[in-house]
Amino acid sequence: MSGKTTIIDSISALRGQVAQWRKQDLRVGFVPTMGFLHQGHLSLIHKAKAHTDRVIVSIFVNPTQFAPGEDLDCYPRDLEGDHEKVQQAGGDVIFFPSVEDMYPKDAQTFVEVKEVTKPLCGSSRPIHFRGVATIVTKLFNIVTPDLAVFGKKDFQQLVTIQRMVADLHMDIEILGGDIIREEDGLALSSRNVYLSPEERTQANCLNRALRLVRQQFASGNIDSIELVSAAKKLIQEQPLGQLDYAELRDANTLLQVGSEEVNRTAIGTDRLFLAVHFGKTRLIDNAPLEGPCSLDTIE
Amino acid sequence: MSGKTTIIDSISALRGQVAQWRKQDLRVGFVPTMGFLHQGHLSLIHKAKAHTDRVIVSIFVNPTQFAPGEDLDCYPRDLEGDHEKVQQAGGDVIFFPSVEDMYPKDAQTFVEVKEVTKPLCGSSRPIHFRGVATIVTKLFNIVTPDLAVFGKKDFQQLVTIQRMVADLHMDIEILGGDIIREEDGLALSSRNVYLSPEERTQANCLNRALRLVRQQFASGNIDSIELVSAAKKLIQEQPLGQLDYAELRDANTLLQVGSEEVNRTAIGTDRLFLAVHFGKTRLIDNAPLEGPCSLDTIE
Numbered sequence: 001m002s003g004k005t006t007i008i009d010s011i012s013a014l015r016g017q018v019a020q021w022r023k024q025d026l027r028v029g030f031v032p033t034m035g036f037l038h039q040g041h042l043s044l045i046h047k048a049k050a051h052t053d054r055v056i057v058s059i060f061v062n063p064t065q066f067a068p069g070e071d072l073d074c075y076p077r078d079l080e081g082d083h084e085k086v087q088q089a090g091g092d093v094i095f096f097p098s099v100e101d102m103y104p105k106d107a108q109t110f111v112e113v114k115e116v117t118k119p120l121c122g123s124s125r126p127i128h129f130r131g132v133a134t135i136v137t138k139l140f141n142i143v144t145p146d147l148a149v150f151g152k153k154d155f156q157q158l159v160t161i162q163r164m165v166a167d168l169h170m171d172i173e174i175l176g177g178d179i180i181r182e183e184d185g186l187a188l189s190s191r192n193v194y195l196s197p198e199e200r201t202q203a204n205c206l207n208r209a210l211r212l213v214r215q216q217f218a219s220g221n222i223d224s225i226e227l228v229s230a231a232k233k234l235i236q237e238q239p240l241g242q243l244d245y246a247e248l249r250d251a252n253t254l255l256q257v258g259s260e261e262v263n264r265t266a267i268g269t270d271r272l273f274l275a276v277h278f279g280k281t282r283l284i285d286n287a288p289l290e291g292p293c294s295l296d297t298i299e
Numbered sequence: 300m301s302g303k304t305t306i307i308d309s310i311s312a313l314r315g316q317v318a319q320w321r322k323q324d325l326r327v328g329f330v331p332t333m334g335f336l337h338q339g340h341l342s343l344i345h346k347a348k349a350h351t352d353r354v355i356v357s358i359f360v361n362p363t364q365f366a367p368g369e370d371l372d373c374y375p376r377d378l379e380g381d382h383e384k385v386q387q388a389g390g391d392v393i394f395f396p397s398v399e400d401m402y403p404k405d406a407q408t409f410v411e412v413k414e415v416t417k418p419l420c421g422s423s424r425p426i427h428f429r430g431v432a433t434i435v436t437k438l439f440n441i442v443t444p445d446l447a448v449f450g451k452k453d454f455q456q457l458v459t460i461q462r463m464v465a466d467l468h469m470d471i472e473i474l475g476g477d478i479i480r481e482e483d484g485l486a487l488s489s490r491n492v493y494l495s496p497e498e499r500t501q502a503n504c505l506n507r508a509l510r511l512v513r514q515q516f517a518s519g520n521i522d523s524i525e526l527v528s529a530a531k532k533l534i535q536e537q538p539l540g541q542l543d544y545a546e547l548r549d550a551n552t553l554l555q556v557g558s559e560e561v562n563r564t565a566i567g568t569d570r571l572f573l574a575v576h577f578g579k580t581r582l583i584d585n586a587p588l589e590g591p592c593s594l595d596t597i598e
Contacts, residue, residue, distance in 0.1 A: 011468065102468075106552070108414045109432070109466035114407040133408070134467075141468045167408035168433075169310065169401075169440045253405070 005087040007079075007094045011142050014056075014095050018144060026053035030145035032136060035059035036076040037085045040180040040188040044149040045089040047177050051147050057086050058095040058139055060102065065131030071280075076190055095143065102138055111137045113160045113167070116254045120156050120273050121284065124244055132157055133164050140170060147173040152294075153187050155271065155286045159254055178294040179285070181207065185295065187285045199278040202238040206274045206285035209234045209246070210295055213272050217289040224248050224258025224266040227289070235276055244275035244282065251288065304386040306378075306393045310441055313355075313394050317443060325352035329444035331435060334358035335375040336384045339487040343448040343476040344388040350446050350474070356385050357394040357438055359401060364430030370579070375489055394442065401437055410436045412459045412466070415553045419455050419572050420583065423543055428459050435460055439469060446472040451593075452486050454570065454585045458553055477593040478584070480506065484594065486584045498577040501537040505573045505584035508533045508545070509594055512571050516588040523547050523557025523565040526588070534575055543574035543581065550587065 008014045021028055029048030033041050041057075048055045059082055066072035079096065086094055110130050117129035140148070150158045158176050165174055180188045185207030186200075195203055209231040216230055231246045248258035251271045256262045258270075268290030275284045287293045307313045320327055328347030332340050340356075347354045358381055365371035378395065385393050409429050416428035439447070449457045457475050464473055479487045484506030485499075494502055508530040515529055530545040547557030550570045555561045557569075567589030574583045586592045 015470065104465055106414075106462075107466045109410065109412045109463045111467075112409050112411060114409070115405075116407070138466075138468045141470065144470075163405075164408045166403055167406045167437075168410075169437045171314065171440065171443075 003090075003092065005083060005091055005094060007083060007096055009096045009098065011097060011101055014093070014097075014142055017093060018056075021054050027146045028052055028143070029055040030058070030139070030143050030148040031055065031091070032058045032060070032139050032148065032150075034061045034075065034190065035082050036078055036190040036193075037082045038180075038188045038190065040151055040153065040177075042085060042089040043180050044151055044177040045086065045091050047175060048147065048149045049090045051173075051175070052145075054092045055090065056093045056095055056143055056145065057091045058097075058143070060095075060097055060135065060139070062102075062131055062135040063099060064103070064134060065128050067125060067127055070125075071191075071194075076193055095139075097142075102135065110134050111164065111168075113164050116156065116159050116163050119249065119254055119256065120245060120247065121154075121275065122156065124275070129157070129160050133160060136161055137164070137168075140172060145172055147175060149175045149177050151179065152176045152286070153179045153189065153284065155251075155273065156254060159252070181294065185211075187283070189283065191281055191283070194281040195278055199240050199281065202240050203276075203278055203283055205235050205238045205241055206276055206283055207295060209274060210272060210285060210287040214287060214289060214293075214295070217266060217268070222266045223263070224270070225260070225263045227266055227272070228258040231272060231274065235274070238276075240278055242277040244277055245273065247273050248289075249273060302389075302391065304382060304390050304393060306382060306395055308395045308397065310396060310400055313392070313396075313441055316392060317355075320353050326445045327351055327442070328354040329357070329438070329442050329447040330354065330390070331357045331359070331438050331447065331449075333360045333374065333489065334381050335377055335489040335492075336381045337479075337487045337489065339450055339452065339476070339479040341384060341388040342479050343450055344385065344390050346474060346476050347446065347448045348389045350472075351444075353391045354389065355392045355394055355442055355444065356390045357396075357442070359394075359396055359434065359438070361401075361430055361434040362398060363402070363433060364427050366424060366426055369424075370490075370493075375492055394438075396441075401434065409433045410463065410467075412463050415455065415458050415462050418548065418553055418555065419544060419546065420453075420574065421455065423574070428456070431456055432459060432463050436463070436467075439471060444471055446474060448474045448476050450478065451475045451585070452478045452488065452583065454550075454572065455553065458551070480593065484510075486582070488582065490580055490582070493580040494577055498539050498580065501539050502575075502577055502582055504534050504537045504540055505575055505582055506594060508573060509571055509584060509586040513586060513588060513592075513594070516565060516567070521565045522562070523569070524559070524562045526565055526571070527557040530571060530573065534573070537575075539577055541576040543576055544572065546572050547588075548572060 029052030031044045111133040184204040273286045328351030330343045410432040483503040572585045
């Protein structure tokens with residue numbers, strides 16, 4: 001049985017709780033989320049719990065990472081359901097601050113990570129990662145965790161945070177959590193609820209494209225343009241899917257390895273990144289060309 | 300008698316020292332500098348010492364706050380002399396990291412404070428405050444001080460850091476230290492060594508302009524354009540001085556109060572900001588229109 005999960009909405013109360021744990025020499029883990037939690041989030045909580053003594057889960061739909069016209073206003077929310085799930089996953093505290101507290105009047109400070117945020121999702125969402133880096137810095141400064149866990153589905157976000165933590169000398173260990181999937185391979189996402197039944201059926205094309213490319217690489221195809229083309233072809237066969245990007249990139253620098261313009265010999269640690277629109281819903285997924293990954297992990 | 304001041308050049312050793320002090324429940328004060336210390340810096344150390352149990356002084360000439368063509372390469376340095384001064388002022392540790400340690404390979408993360416860094420020095424030094432905010436964030440994350448002291452001579456820097464700390468929820472108290480001056484009123488600066496004897500003689504025009512404007516305000520002149528003009532006129536009478544800016548601004552927001560274009564009734568908390576070139580040397584100074592300030596403080 002897990003203990004009771006407390007909801008804390010004030011910054012000073014959260015600082016007080018952490019200070020109390022520190023006095024007991026307890027290690028603090030942190031899982032920042034936007035709420036509407038699914039098994040993917042819960043697996044991050046389990047991972048944080050396995051490495052620390054106390055786990056704080058933040059729920060904050062961060063306005064500065066949404067551009068005008070994106071789904072900020074209709075982003076799904078369910079604090080009551082989230083509370084139950086965090087409790088079951090063994091999280092000790094939900095930090096649920098207000099927008100007014102997180103963004104003081106006249107707030108004008110931003111954290112920007114430059115190179116790794118330019119391609120992929122940064123290209124179609126130009127202010128997104130600045131918003132992410134800024135809110136994560138604020139949360140880190142409030143929570144002061146020893147360790148934080150970010151899901152690998154937003155792999156570019158994970159790389160951005162790792163880069164930021166190293167560059168700014170934040171004394172926090174960053175772990176990546178495996179992607180959790182539904183039975184047909186679709187990566188769990190709070191945004192999957194937007195999909196129509198027909199879109200939902202076709203949405204597993206991202207998973208199938210990742211599998212296909214891994215198979216081709218395993219069979220000896222190391223031509224990065226060919227590998228990317230195979231992924232694009234599979235996705236473009238879905239009538240309801242609209243490809244945003246399919247790119248092969250170095251997993252650390254996110255520099256491009258394969259595209260129409262770039263072609264170097266693919267290596268196993270390179271990662272294929274996919275983004276596909278289904279109606280108004282944008283789905284992302286990624287996997288390395290080789291080695292362990294979570295394409296088969298299901299809820 | 301003060302204790303011995305230790306020089307620490309490694310980040311991990313510095314963290315270890317601070318962790319040891321924390322275990323003894325000691326409060327840690329911090330004075331970030333670029334070295335070549337003068338009485339102005341030492342007064343900041345005294346101020347930090349008065350509010351905390353241990354004081355760390357960093358000496359780091361930060362490359363990212365200098366633009367190409369500025370005086371990075373010839374910025375004056377004197378670690379041995381600085382060590383002696385910090386020791387006499389009662390500083391416990393000098394943190395003296397390398398550029399390579401402060402800026403890891405591929406570093407690409409910047410902290411930007413937007414509005415307050417645009418006018419004044421930000422206008423003639425466009426990347427300066429981004430470099431300052433970034434290095435101070437790094438240093439704060441390493442030193443994790445309870446309190447930090449910044450001099451009021453770089454008043455825009457002080458406002459920038461206060462804004463950044465509030466916006467990013469850094470749990471650090473920021474204090475401003477009074478400007479310390481030479482006998483004729485010139486504000487102490489590491490860059491004063493660049494001045495020729497003739498330039499040095501005329502360099503006290505900044506102080507005289509500040510005094511003049513305060514006198515005019517005290518005599519009932521609340522016309523912001525007239526006050527600014529009086530300062531400009533006095534400075535432009537110096538044959539070797541080249542005015543960069545003379546502006547009256549709100550002390551918190553740094554919004555403009557007086558210029559050729561802007562005119563609102565001046566109030567006592569408004570601040571006059573001056574920057575004047577003498578040859579290659581750029582001098583700055585500032586004072587509120589009313590109330591206590593350090594125009595008469597001499598070394």
